[in-house]
Amino acid sequence: MCRILIIDDDKDLCKLLKRNLEKEGYSVGFCNDGETGLKEAQGGNYQLVILDIMLPKKNGYEVLTEIRKSSHIPILMLTARDSEGDKVSGLRMGADDYLTKPFSNSEFLARVSSLLRRYILFGKSNSIDNKIILGNLSIDTLKHEVYKDNVLIELTAKEFDLLLFFAKNQGQVFTKRQIYNAVWNDEYAFDDNNIMVHIRRLRKKIEDNPEAPTYILTVWGVGYKSGGTI
CATH class of the missing domain: 3.40.50.2300 (Response regulator)
Incomplete structure (x- = not known):
């Protein structure tokens, strides 16, 4: 309960x-x-x-x-x-x-x-062990900070939520509806463009080559999943 x-x-x-x-x-x-x-x-x-x-x-x-x-x-x-x-x-x-x-x-x-x-x-817990490593990204879930190769990356709150969602659900494929329900904390509003814009902006900040992403991968005809290694 x-x-x-x-x-x-x-x-x-x-x-x-x-x-x-x-x-x-x-x-x-x-x-x-x-x-x-x-x-x-x-x-x-x-x-x-x-x-x-x-x-x-x-x-x-x-x-x-x-x-x-x-x-x-x-x-x-x-x-x-x-x-x-x-x-x-x-x-x-x-x-x-x-x-x-x-x-x-x-x-x-x-x-x-x-x-x-x-x-x-x-899968959030009350632990103060708040660091997640995804490839060469370090995610501090309490401070809402992300470092790439020890350099701070400036993310918006929603970009951070997106990255955290994928980092905590390694290997799973999610539809846009599932992503929207979880990250936007709301029922899906058929707003695919909103999700795509946020993912595109996030990729520009965390990927070495946003055109060939390694952290957030497109699964054609389905949605997205995370790459990298925790």
Whole structure:
């Protein structure tokens, strides 16, 4: 059974979310301030954290930063702060998704299911052993940094997610639909061009010869798979 932690100062909302999640078969706990929530997230065996930004004692950004120092656990920011700047800040600091209040229960449950599915697919763990070697690439999953021959490569957040997806799923062939569902954390929108553009840009940054790639290979008529050696 997946265990979910809610960190939100709205006690009534916590009780409502807990009830709805438990109907879906999840085990749910909640805390109403950032300090207590951080301790519970660090000490408990959870597979997902649902985190508000405006919290007493420690705000959501502080909690997020501390969790990301030692854990890959999915984090869903759930907040009334709906500006683009707030959303970008949360995602850049390590949040996996961002949902603004008010929201529908069906969308909330879909986001939760998607994050947990992605967590299982990526095989993320709470280990601080956060380095993945793919050929001559070194991927730091906590710092979201990639080095090629010990030289830092500047990747966007989505490019990093793409590379991490392939690195953690060596040898498997994925369709564009599967890639989109996992990396974009959303249902497939028949947007093949979006995937292709991101892969093309990523290849330009990591490949010696983007026209003859060795890290992300095209499987004609199917999709893509990773090359290189872990």
